Amino acid sequence: MIRNKAPYDSYWIDALVLFAVVFLIVYVVYRVNTVLVYNWDWSFIPGYLFRWDEELQSYAPNLLMKGLFTTIRLAIWSIILAAILGFIMGVMRTSRRLFPRMLSRLYVELIRNIPPVVFIFVFYFFISSQITPLLGLDNISEDSSPMTLKVLDFLLGPPELLSNVVAGIICLALFEGAYVTEIVRAGIQSIPKGQVEGGMSIGLSRIQLMRYVVMPQAVQKVVPPLASQFIILIKDSSIVSLISIQELTFLTMEVATSTQRVFEIWVFVAGMYFVISYACAFGFSRLEKRMALHKA
Amino acid sequence: MPDNAISTETIIQIERVSKWFGDFQVLQDIDLTVRHGERVVVCGPSGSGKSTLIRCINRLEEHQSGRIVVDGNELDYNTKHIHKVRCEVGMVFQQFNLFPHLTVLENCTLGPMRVRGLTKKEAKSQAMEYLERVRIPEQAHKHPSALSGGQQQRVAIARSLCMEPRIMLFDEPTSALDPEMIKEVLDVMIDLAETGMTMICVTHEMGFARTVAHQMVFMDEGRIVENAAPEQFFSNPKNERTKLFLSQILSH
Ligand SMILES: Nc1ncnc2c1ncn2[C@@H]1O[C@H](COP(=O)(O)OP(=O)(O)O)[C@@H](O)[C@H]1O
Ligand SMILES: [Mg+2]
Numbered sequence: 001m002i003r004n005k006a007p008y009d010s011y012w013i014d015a016l017v018l019f020a021v022v023f024l025i026v027y028v029v030y031r032v033n034t035v036l037v038y039n040w041d042w043s044f045i046p047g048y049l050f051r052w053d054e055e056l057q058s059y060a061p062n063l064l065m066k067g068l069f070t071t072i073r074l075a076i077w078s079i080i081l082a083a084i085l086g087f088i089m090g091v092m093r094t095s096r097r098l099f100p101r102m103l104s105r106l107y108v109e110l111i112r113n114i115p116p117v118v119f120i121f122v123f124y125f126f127i128s129s130q131i132t133p134l135l136g137l138d139n140i141s142e143d144s145s146p147m148t149l150k151v152l153d154f155l156l157g158p159p160e161l162l163s164n165v166v167a168g169i170i171c172l173a174l175f176e177g178a179y180v181t182e183i184v185r186a187g188i189q190s191i192p193k194g195q196v197e198g199g200m201s202i203g204l205s206r207i208q209l210m211r212y213v214v215m216p217q218a219v220q221k222v223v224p225p226l227a228s229q230f231i232i233l234i235k236d237s238s239i240v241s242l243i244s245i246q247e248l249t250f251l252t253m254e255v256a257t258s259t260q261r262v263f264e265i266w267v268f269v270a271g272m273y274f275v276i277s278y279a280c281a282f283g284f285s286r287l288e289k290r291m292a293l294h295k296a
Numbered sequence: 297m298p299d300n301a302i303s304t305e306t307i308i309q310i311e312r313v314s315k316w317f318g319d320f321q322v323l324q325d326i327d328l329t330v331r332h333g334e335r336v337v338v339c340g341p342s343g344s345g346k347s348t349l350i351r352c353i354n355r356l357e358e359h360q361s362g363r364i365v366v367d368g369n370e371l372d373y374n375t376k377h378i379h380k381v382r383c384e385v386g387m388v389f390q391q392f393n394l395f396p397h398l399t400v401l402e403n404c405t406l407g408p409m410r411v412r413g414l415t416k417k418e419a420k421s422q423a424m425e426y427l428e429r430v431r432i433p434e435q436a437h438k439h440p441s442a443l444s445g446g447q448q449q450r451v452a453i454a455r456s457l458c459m460e461p462r463i464m465l466f467d468e469p470t471s472a473l474d475p476e477m478i479k480e481v482l483d484v485m486i487d488l489a490e491t492g493m494t495m496i497c498v499t500h501e502m503g504f505a506r507t508v509a510h511q512m513v514f515m516d517e518g519r520i521v522e523n524a525a526p527e528q529f530f531s532n533p534k535n536e537r538t539k540l541f542l543s544q545i546l547s548h
Pocket of ligand 1: 317322340341343346349
């Protein structure tokens with residue numbers, strides 16, 4: 001057997017790259033330590049993760065952990081909403097009728113061509129003034145039983161912040177829904193025309209075709225890109241800190257102001273984002289491999 | 297075989313049908329009558345419009361002028377007529393077009409359950425009957441991707457038959473198959489012919505055509521150039537292009 005593979009003989013390039021990277025790190029650390037004369041102090045961080053609760057006589061999550069939980073809740077709920085919205089819009093995008101197609105196109109183009117920050121400001125104003133009062137979220141803590149409050153607390157966080165969190169979820173969902181729409185559209189359009197024709201030839205209606213032939217296949221194709229969109233969403237969720245949603249980035253800003261240890265806290269929080277994003281990516285890729293094995 | 301009962305009753309009537317793709321005319325003034333129980337084989341060079349013609353019969357393509365009437369239902373913009381026709385006309389494609397996410401059995405029960413309203417149990421036992429007819433009952437619980445091309449095409453035939461159609465259309469059903477699998481599919485089609493099914497087959501399998509056809513149709517450049525009984529078609533074709541085509545295809 002003749003293999004058409006050149007032997008790997010460019011080790012010197014690797015060595016050069018490695019050397020450059022190491023040099024850069026050493027240089028940055030050197031600058032920070034000697035030139036900035038920065039005194040690193042990480043000791044305050046654990047106290048902002050958990051605090052000792054005198055009343056309960058146990059540890060309770062402090063700002064950073066609370067922020068992390070809110071971020072995760074935001075990401076999960078908004079991906080669910082975005083998936084529903086994106087699913088509907090994605091189906092409309094592939095409709096034969098002009099009106100649904102146009103509506104969905106308008107939505108996608110609107111969101112893709114406005115900076116996220118601007119979008120969030122515009123919609124926050126609308127949502128917080130119109131939608132959350134409509135849902136009656138502001139006085140929910142007075143009207144509900146302790147049991148519902150407990151469930152709500154687990155699902156959406158502290159009741160007193162409910163309208164705040166819901167506004168954040170709706171903003172993110174609207175925003176991410178546009179990307180999900182494109183994912184769903186691509187999924188539907190990736191199903192070969194022969195599938196639709198096969199279905200038509202046995203008399204299935206348009207709706208039955210969607211329901212029994214196209215969608216089940218499209219969903220399989222949509223799951224992996226949807227998973228990566230979820231990870232993007234975890235990171236993008238930091239943007240709602242701008243409208244005072246009390247998630248990780250927002251609370252970190254508070255910690256940064258009160259402790260004045262700006263460098264440490266942001267480096268640490270970058271690490272937190274990295275860990276959850278990376279863990280999700282790892283989990284999803286494991287899941288995907290599992291699913292691939294199952295099918296084979 | 298060709299002399300078993302064809303009635304005098306017309307089941308498909310195609311009159312002066314034309315169709316364009318943009319500026320390009322794919323079908324030009326097509327006239328064709330198929331009687332109940334009749335078997336028509338359509339052949340002709342690639343691109344001559346054979347697929348387009350039979351796809352017009354179950355409205356996978358829309359014709360732009362002329363008339364197509366299938367078992368009393370005219371194909372027009374009335375979706376009820378289209379639905380009725382599709383329930384009565386089965387189609388087998390070159391690329392099988394089986395549903396890859398469903399098992400063989402589910403492929404066969406989908407239409408009967410959702411369109412004809414059979415219960416799951418009825419649909420299953422009926423599907424097994426047809427899978428036996430195409431000699432593949434043991435594969436019922438596999439997914440199509442686990443089957444050979446010939447097996448997949450036989451499943452596709454069973455899937456169509458489960459709708460209990462009165463007419464079957466075949467669009468080059470053996471063209472995508474490895475040579476050793478062609479026979480198993482043709483044998484199933486010959487069995488089907490023996491049951492008296494009305495069939496229109498686009499195929500270049502001339503041995504098969506000789507065995508089953510009542511009517512041979514030769515198409516070229518969107519027209520029906522020759523339409524004759526098989527004896528005459530093979531021994532004494534009138535048209536020069538038919539002669540050329542036959543000499544090319546039979547010399548293989
Ligand atoms: N959807 C389509 N759009 C444009 N042209 C098409 C389309 N389908 C088929 N054609 C053209 O119409 C002609 C006839 O096609 P077809 O009916 O598939 O021929 P055949 O089955 O005899 O090979 C070909 O030239 C083909 O390129
Ligand atoms: Mg063709």
